Amino acid sequence: MALLEVRNLRIRYRTKKGEVHAVDDVSFTLERGEALGLVGESGCGKTTLALALMRLLPENAYVLGGEILFQGRNLLELSEEEMRRVRWKGIAMVFQAAMNSLNPVYRVGDQIIEAIQTHQGDAFSIEEARKKVRELFELVGLNPRRMNDYPHEYSGGMRQRAVIAMALACDPAVIIADEPTTALDVIIQDRILRRLDKIRAQLNMGVIYISHDIAVIAEVSHKVGIMYAGNLVEIGPTAEIFQNPHHPYTAGLMSAFPSIRGEKRELTTIPGEPPNLLTPPPGCRFHPRCxxxxxxxxxKVPPLEVFEGEHRAACWHPLNA
Ligand SMILES: Nc1ncnc2c1ncn2[C@@H]1O[C@H](COP(=O)(O)OP(=O)(O)OP(=O)(O)O)[C@@H](O)[C@H]1O
Ligand code: SF4
Ligand SMILES: [Mg+2]
Known part of the structure; x- marks a missing residue:
């Protein structure tokens, strides 16, 4: 049994203009200690997918189908009460742009203590929670002496480490990091991801890194999933995705990133735009650009088919196959 298994997940948003087909037929697994990178252009459904795993989708969203199995239990079937025992303790998340979400009027350490006490109830006294925050600070590479500072006394990188500490507060088995470093400069990004990778190994957590920039997360991801217009179009071991992409979209992304370690670039080299998800194209959603x-x-919608081992792609005319 996988730690986390997503099966044929489909999510829509109701809007005045119609239904947004935000996530369609997405399936993947995540094991203990494994790091999965999810990559795709803005609007392809990455955050929607992540929020669904936490069961924190906005009111106008609904799950049309599929399963989210966490330790074998389908989270979509849990009551809100049962879900509260899974959220933060089983699966935790660093939200997109979270570093700006620290409350400016409270000391950083106190905010994490409050998070611990809110999610763990009476299990932790103030003193125990304070000790836990000290440990978390050390874990993420913050000096515990800075616990009593306010967010504005922190650099951007330190704030991001603090929100990672907050997500780790209840010892989750899975952590989802949604664009954890986008606003930071490249060297700081790299340091934070390496630290998170160390923590993953140390605590044997499953980690899902989300980014629009494959170069950022490739080095810390065992496998990479490529999303396009609400679909997972290819997934596989990171090296294989780079060396032997089967989906033309993946291949396009790769040619936009000639080197994993190269300078940061935007995904602009594939001509055309992703479709409007109110009216996604029939068949393969990439066909107008392919x-x-x-x-x-x-x-016809191409199914996500197995090529070699764990490498899967959804394409009628796969490359290098
Ligand atoms: N609350 C909402 N109501 C209606 N549509 C939404 C809502 N949130 C997102 N969407 C739409 O759902 C689709 C997927 O959005 P999502 O935010 O999941 O993408 P993303 O891959 O995280 O993008 P980004 O890289 O910009 O963060 C987009 O078409 C977006 O416009
Ligand atoms: S299924 Fe067809 S349109 Fe879609 S990526 Fe493959 S070749 Fe291109
Ligand atoms: Mg997003």
């Missing part, structure tokens, strides 16, 4: 598209691509 140089290899044929009639079948315009009509």
């Amino acid at each position: 140089p290899y598209a044929t009639a079948v691509c315009r009509e």
